[in-house]
Amino acid sequence: MSSDPPTAARGARRARPGPRIALAILLASAAAGCGGTFGPAQAEDATPGALVALEDGRHINLRCSGRGSPTVILEAGFSAYSRAWSKVQPTLSRTTRVCSYDRAGYGFSDPGPSPRDGAAIARDLDRTLEVAKEEGPYVVVGHSAGGLYARLFAARRPGEVRGLVLLDPTVEVVAPPGRDGLNGIRRRVQRCLAAASASPQPPPGAPEWEGCVPGWADDHVRRAARDPDTWRNQLSELDAIFGRTSEQVGRLGSLLDDVPAYVITASETAAAAQRVGLGRPESLAELQHLRLALSFRPGFQRTVYSSHLVMNERPEVVIEAVSAMVKAVRSGMPPEPLPPSETTTLEPSATTETASPSP
DSSP states (O other), X not given: OOOOOOOOOTTOOOOOOOXXXXXXXXXXXXXXXXXXXXXXXXXXXXXXXXEEEOTTSOEEEEEEEOOOSSEEEEEOOXXXXXXXXXXXXXXXXXXXXXXXXXOTXXXXXXXXXXXXXXXXXXXXXXXXXXXXXXXXOEEEEEETTHHXXXXXXXXXXXTXXXXXXXXXXXXXXXXXXXXXXXXXXXXXXXXHHHHHHSSSOOOTTOXXXXXXXXXXXXXXXXXXXXXXXXXXXXXXXXXXXXXXXXXXXXXXXXXXXXXXXXXXXXXXXXXXXXXXXXSSOEEHHHHHHHHHHTTSSSEEEEEESOOSOHHHHOHHHHHHHHHHHHHHHHHTSOOOOOOOOSSOOOOHHHXXXXXXXXX
């Protein structure tokens, strides 16, 4: 196995995945769950941060800490919210401004109107930062499906988003609901929606709530789980990931080509994906993440030993990558290559290309 770090090709263009690669990555993303489950809440998670009022009367919960520029924005994956970053944000905020938030219908944020696709999510974040007067430049960190939302937000702030850090990101794939590999998650959300919509609702602890209210849940999480709009938001978001959201990301074209990016692949995601090639098959997850990295200037991909929840299991990896991107933004120089992959199926020739000089 090669430990050589993939490096960016300045001439690389973003390409849509072929059907076999798309299907494999879709299934790998689905197996990873798109978002995640996290342990007991920290004390600060039991109360809201700043409840930012949007024009339509909704409130979005924004948690910002630290001082300095650039401002780091943390975008969680599907079914996760600001508390997903409890092992990352405190350390990063020692050296710069860091903001995490709860998407509509998560945590302390009010549910939002449908559809809850990537464009709507990026628009909410855009307006929340504007109303809260949290100014750029920004480094945006996206986990799983949050990697799609991070790219759509970056497209709304050209010139202000100076770097992306994508953690085991979901890659844009267009497939209809029912054929998108997300049916297991969809059935759970639909069951929770049915329980929350029932009159009367099942009592706490009833079988109907299985998988809806985690054991660590505090009072506000339990209340949110009993609101049907919470589950309507999640179902709409889930149905859009490999539908409207992927289509929106696919239409970005070359808009983000000049934004530097780090792409981190979790070893468990790489292992769960299909292999292609003769003699020495390569993980489609790593190949697709490499292709994504090569669409940025510069872009770097690294595989690390971790489950899908990289920021929970390997927070030091996330902190190091984000800190390196912050340092690059401050210096006005391109970011340094990531450290060598801890494990990879990629051949050296497939991971490294010579960068051409800047025009």
